[in-house]
Amino acid sequence: MQGEWRSGRSRRQTSIREGAGNMPQSWIGRMSVVAGANRLIPKQTYLRIFLGVGLLFAIVSVPFAFLLSNQFSRYAMNQIDKVSEAEMAHSRDNAQFLLNKMISYGLNMYANKNIQAWMMADAESQGTQVDALAAGTQYMATEPFLDNVYMINMQTEHVIDLRYGIASFAQFRDPSLLDLVRHPHPSYQRFIPHELYGKTKLALVIPTVPSGQLSFGYLVLVLNEDLLKQYLLKDDGKAGVLSFILDDKGKAMLGPANDSFESLYDGYVSKVSAEQGSFTARYENETWSVQYAKIEPQGWTYFQMAKVAGIQSDFRTFQTRMTVFLASLIILLLAILFWNSRRTYRPFSQLANQLESKFGTGLRNMTSEGPSEEYRVIRYGIEMLENRMDQLDSSMREHRNVIKAEYLRQWILQGKLITPLETYLRQEAIPALFEKDGLFVGVIRINGYSAFKEKYSFASRKLVKYAMGNIAEEIIRREGFAEAVDLGGDHLVLLIAGGTLDGDLLPRLLEETGEQIMQWTQVRVALSVSGQKATVDDLRAVYQHVLELTMLQFVSGESKVFLERDFEAYMRKVEPLPDDSLLDDLIAKVRMGRTEEVSAGLDRIFEPMQSMLYAQSKFQLSHMLYTLFKAFNKLPSVESVEGINGLLESFDTLAGVRSWLESELLAIIEELSSRRNSSRRDEVVTEIVDYVRSHLHDPNLTIEEIAEHVSLSTRHARQVFKDVWGMTLSDYILQERVEEVKKLLDTTEWTVTDIGERAGFQTKSHFFTVFKKATGKTPSQYREGV
Structure with a gap:
C-alpha cells in the first residue's frame, strides 16, 4: 500500500511538471514582465509620487514648450513680415525720392542758361563751350549720385562729356547714346538702362518727348550704379538677402544683371498683383521669401528676397534655446518637486518603515507587494495602533483603579490622608466620596474562610471578592456612594459617603448586599458598619473596630448588620479573664503544635471558673471562645459554631465544655500540622x-x-x-x-x-x-x- 501511494504521488508530480511545461510561454512571459515591472516600481511613496508627477509634468511640459515656441515663431514671422513690409515701403520711398530728386536735379541743370546757350547754339563758340562746361562741372561736383553728364547739341553735332571733354558725334566714344536720344520714348522723364563698355547704368534723357519731336539739345544724366546699389539695395549673399529693381517687363533696372540671375527674374513681375505684397519662390533649390513694392512713376518694382531656410534656422536656433531653457526649467522644477515630495511624503515612508519594524511579520502578512504597500502598511499599522491604544486605555483604566485601590489601602491602614493622596482622590479618582456629607466605614467578612480557600485558588478568590465589592457598590450607590477596598484578607472594607444614609437606611442596604452576595456567589458573609465619621478621623482605628464588630456574629449567632452599639452592649456583658496571659499562652501553644501542653493550659484557665456562679462562668467562657475564634477563625472546626450562647447551653457541666474545647483545639493543631506539610x-x-x-x-x-x-x-x-x-x-x-x-x-x-x-x-x-x-x-x- 505504501509503495502504491508513493508511485501515485510520483505520477502526480510528473503530471504537474508536464502541465507546467505545457503552459503557454507567452503567458509565462507576460507574468515575468509584470513581475519585473513591479520590481522596478519603488516602494517609497515619495519616489512614486515624484516619478508620477514628474512624468506627468514632462508629458505636459514638452508639448507645451514646442507649442509655445511654434506660437512664438509664428508671431515672430508675422512681426518680421510687418517689419519687412515697413522696410520695403521705406526702401521704395527712398528710391522714389532719389529718382525724383535726380529728375529735378536734371531739369534744374537743363534749365541753366549757360548750358541752354551752348545746347541751342547753331555754331560752336569757345566761350559758350567754356561756360557750359563750367556749369556742368559745378552741377556734377555737387551731386555724388551722378557718374557722368552728357550735353548734346544736335545742331552743331557736338557732345560735351564732363569726364572726357568736348567731342564731335564722329569722335564721341558712346555712339549708342546718340541713337538713344534720337529715338522717341513712350513716357516722360523715365530712367532707362544704358550700356557702355559692357556695363549697364541708369540714364535720364532731358527732355523726353513721347511724340518723337526732336530737340536742338539734350542733357543726359548717367547715375552712379554702385552708389545707388549701396543706398537703395541690400545685397548680402552670406546672410541670404538679395534686392533688385525690375521694370514692368522684368528687365533689371538696378541689381545683378548677369546670366545667373536671368532665371531669377523670370515671372517675378507677373506675380506682382498689388502696390505692395509678398510671395515665396524657389531659387537654386531653396525657398525664398520675396517682398515687393512698386516705384512710381517709373513703373518699376522693388524686390527684396530672403532665404526662408535662414529665417527658419534662426527660429530653430531660438526654438532650441527655448527648449533648452524649458528643459532646464523642468529640471529645476523637478528638483524642487523631488525636494518637496521628499520633505512632504518621506515621513510617510519612514512612518511605514517604523510601523513595519514595530509590528514585524504580523503587519507584513496583512499587506501585499505593490505601489500601495506603504498605504496598506500605514492603514493596518494605524488599525493595530488603535487596537493597542484601546488595550492601553483599558490597561490605564485598570492602572488607575490599581492606583486608587493603593491610595485607599494606604488611607485605611495609616489612618490619615497625606496631602498628595487627598488631592488625587478628591480631584481625580473618587471626588464623590468627598462631596457627600460624612463618611461611613463598613466591613464585609467571609464566613467559613478556610473552606472558601480550599474551594477557590488564590486568583479565583480575588475575583470573587471583586464581584462582592461590585455588588455592594451597586446597591449602596442607589442612595449614596461606596467604594470597596480589598486588603488581602478574609474581608472587604467599604468606604461609604452620603448624609442621607443615617438611620436604618444604610443597614437595610447592607442586608440586601449580603443577600445578593449569597445569591450570586454562594458565599455567606458577616457585615458591620460604623457611625458617621469625618475624613480627618483616624480611619485605621475605625476600620479595626468595625472589623471587630463582624466577630459578634460568632458570639450571638445572629445574621444581621452589626453596629457600634451592638459591640458596646456585648462588652457590658462580658467580664475579662482574671489573667489574659493564660489565654494568649494557650493560643501560642496551639500554633506551635504542643499537644501535651494544651490540656495543662486549659486546666489553668478552667480552674478559677469552678468557684464562679453560672452567669459569671458563662461570660468568661463567651469571652474565651470569642478570642479563640478571632485567632483561628479561618479553620473549619471553629467556623461550624453558630452562636456561643447556644453552644454553651448545649452542655450540662463545665467539664463537658472543657472536654469539647480540648478536642477542638487538638483538631486545630492537626489542621495546622497538615498545612505545614502541605505541597501548596x-x-x-x-x-x-x-x-x-x-x-x-x-x-x-x-x-x-x-x-x-x-x-x-x-x-x-x-x-x-x-x-x-x-x-x-x-x-x-x-x-x-x-x-x-x-x-x-x-x-x-x-x-x-x-x-x-x-x-x-x-x-x-x-x-x-x-x-x-x-x-x-x-x-x-x-x-x-x-
Whole structure:
C-alpha cells in the first residue's frame, strides 16, 4: 500500500511538471514582465509620487514648450513680415525720392542758361563751350549720385562729356547714346538702362518727348550704379538677402544683371498683383521669401528676397534655446518637486518603515507587494495602533483603579490622608466620596474562610471578592456612594459617603448586599458598619473596630448588620479573664503544635471558673471562645459554631465544655500540622506576597500578623517564605518599601516625608537609614540623580 501511494504521488508530480511545461510561454512571459515591472516600481511613496508627477509634468511640459515656441515663431514671422513690409515701403520711398530728386536735379541743370546757350547754339563758340562746361562741372561736383553728364547739341553735332571733354558725334566714344536720344520714348522723364563698355547704368534723357519731336539739345544724366546699389539695395549673399529693381517687363533696372540671375527674374513681375505684397519662390533649390513694392512713376518694382531656410534656422536656433531653457526649467522644477515630495511624503515612508519594524511579520502578512504597500502598511499599522491604544486605555483604566485601590489601602491602614493622596482622590479618582456629607466605614467578612480557600485558588478568590465589592457598590450607590477596598484578607472594607444614609437606611442596604452576595456567589458573609465619621478621623482605628464588630456574629449567632452599639452592649456583658496571659499562652501553644501542653493550659484557665456562679462562668467562657475564634477563625472546626450562647447551653457541666474545647483545639493543631506539610507552599507564599503588597502602607505590619493571616506560626511562615522566595520575609518587606519609595521619587513631586509615610516607614530616621543603606544615597540625592 505504501509503495502504491508513493508511485501515485510520483505520477502526480510528473503530471504537474508536464502541465507546467505545457503552459503557454507567452503567458509565462507576460507574468515575468509584470513581475519585473513591479520590481522596478519603488516602494517609497515619495519616489512614486515624484516619478508620477514628474512624468506627468514632462508629458505636459514638452508639448507645451514646442507649442509655445511654434506660437512664438509664428508671431515672430508675422512681426518680421510687418517689419519687412515697413522696410520695403521705406526702401521704395527712398528710391522714389532719389529718382525724383535726380529728375529735378536734371531739369534744374537743363534749365541753366549757360548750358541752354551752348545746347541751342547753331555754331560752336569757345566761350559758350567754356561756360557750359563750367556749369556742368559745378552741377556734377555737387551731386555724388551722378557718374557722368552728357550735353548734346544736335545742331552743331557736338557732345560735351564732363569726364572726357568736348567731342564731335564722329569722335564721341558712346555712339549708342546718340541713337538713344534720337529715338522717341513712350513716357516722360523715365530712367532707362544704358550700356557702355559692357556695363549697364541708369540714364535720364532731358527732355523726353513721347511724340518723337526732336530737340536742338539734350542733357543726359548717367547715375552712379554702385552708389545707388549701396543706398537703395541690400545685397548680402552670406546672410541670404538679395534686392533688385525690375521694370514692368522684368528687365533689371538696378541689381545683378548677369546670366545667373536671368532665371531669377523670370515671372517675378507677373506675380506682382498689388502696390505692395509678398510671395515665396524657389531659387537654386531653396525657398525664398520675396517682398515687393512698386516705384512710381517709373513703373518699376522693388524686390527684396530672403532665404526662408535662414529665417527658419534662426527660429530653430531660438526654438532650441527655448527648449533648452524649458528643459532646464523642468529640471529645476523637478528638483524642487523631488525636494518637496521628499520633505512632504518621506515621513510617510519612514512612518511605514517604523510601523513595519514595530509590528514585524504580523503587519507584513496583512499587506501585499505593490505601489500601495506603504498605504496598506500605514492603514493596518494605524488599525493595530488603535487596537493597542484601546488595550492601553483599558490597561490605564485598570492602572488607575490599581492606583486608587493603593491610595485607599494606604488611607485605611495609616489612618490619615497625606496631602498628595487627598488631592488625587478628591480631584481625580473618587471626588464623590468627598462631596457627600460624612463618611461611613463598613466591613464585609467571609464566613467559613478556610473552606472558601480550599474551594477557590488564590486568583479565583480575588475575583470573587471583586464581584462582592461590585455588588455592594451597586446597591449602596442607589442612595449614596461606596467604594470597596480589598486588603488581602478574609474581608472587604467599604468606604461609604452620603448624609442621607443615617438611620436604618444604610443597614437595610447592607442586608440586601449580603443577600445578593449569597445569591450570586454562594458565599455567606458577616457585615458591620460604623457611625458617621469625618475624613480627618483616624480611619485605621475605625476600620479595626468595625472589623471587630463582624466577630459578634460568632458570639450571638445572629445574621444581621452589626453596629457600634451592638459591640458596646456585648462588652457590658462580658467580664475579662482574671489573667489574659493564660489565654494568649494557650493560643501560642496551639500554633506551635504542643499537644501535651494544651490540656495543662486549659486546666489553668478552667480552674478559677469552678468557684464562679453560672452567669459569671458563662461570660468568661463567651469571652474565651470569642478570642479563640478571632485567632483561628479561618479553620473549619471553629467556623461550624453558630452562636456561643447556644453552644454553651448545649452542655450540662463545665467539664463537658472543657472536654469539647480540648478536642477542638487538638483538631486545630492537626489542621495546622497538615498545612505545614502541605505541597501548596507556592500558593501560601503568593498569598503572603499579596498581603505584604496590600499592607505595605501599614507602618504596623508585622510578621506575626502575616503568619496569622495564612494560619501558620511565625517561625514556620518565615521558613516557608525563605525557602520559596530566597530571602527573609523582613528583608522582602524592606525591599518592597524601598522600591515603592524609588517609584514615588521618580514619578511624583511629593515631599520625602509624605513618600516615607506612603511606603509604611514609622519614623523619618528609620526611613533615611534603610533607604541609604539600600541605594547608597539619601532620598533627595536619589531624586536629583533621576
